[in-house]
Amino acid sequence: MNLFYYPAACSLADHIALIEVGLPYKLLSIDREKKTEDGRDFLLINPKGYIPTLEMDDGTILTENQTILAFIAEQSGKLLPDGGILRWRTFEALAFMSSEIHGSYTPFFRGFPEPEKERAREKLMKAFAILADQMGDKAFLVSDEMTIADCYLFWVLMVAPKSGVELPGNLQNCLDRMKAMPSVIQALKEEGLS
Structure with a gap:
């Protein structure tokens, strides 16, 4: 499998998941002109033009973080509870982070004016408070076992930090713990971030 990525972008979640479950993969970076590291036109691979994008050995393409993370979990039989409410809480957390947090970062990546950034900060603070409540004193977001939601988390x-929003204590502690995990250390190193 090929994982198309930008260093430090949201594709890092999929990268961590691939390492954590032990599936073989090759990382291929994308440049600003939408060319892949191996010389292809990325827009012919994924007309949406953004990452993450997962290319299977047979040429099948998957896009969207939630979908790729679920695929990785299904292929490996890891990082997703088999059934019951924790499985659905994992998908719920992925959807919430994708819709309420990820999109709220846009003003900080694209140079929006300060009033837009302030509205985004307020939304982020509320969203992080919700995640902090959901996590409570568990080791990870939905349980004491890591799931695909934690890769995205x-x-x-x-x-x-790019938004200027301070994380609630349990989320900051989770981030600090995850930074020490072998899969995270490896992903950060492979993306040139350590």
């Missing part, structure tokens, strides 16, 4: 927490 790592990225949304890692990016928080």
Whole structure:
């Protein structure tokens, strides 16, 4: 499998998951002109033009973080509870982070004016408070076992300093613990971030 990525972008979640479950993969970076590291036109691979994008050995393409993370979990039989409410809480957390947190970072990446950034900060503070309540005193977001939601959580927490929003204590502690995990250390190293 090929994982198309930008260093430190949200594709880091999928990268961590691939390492954590032990599936073989090759990282291929994308440049600003939408060319892949191996010389292809990325827009022919993924017309949406953004990452993450996962290319299977047979040429099948998957996009969208939630979908790729679920695929990785299904292929490996890891990082997703088999059934019951924790499985659905994992998907719920992924959807919430994707819709309420990820999109709220846009003003900080694209040079929006300060009033837009302030509205985004307010939304982020509320969203992080909700995640902190959901996590409570568990080791990870939905349980004491790591799930695909935690792979995405790592990225949304890692990016928080760019917004100027302080993380609730349990989320900051989770981020600090995850930074010491072998899969996270390896992913950060492979993306040139350590």
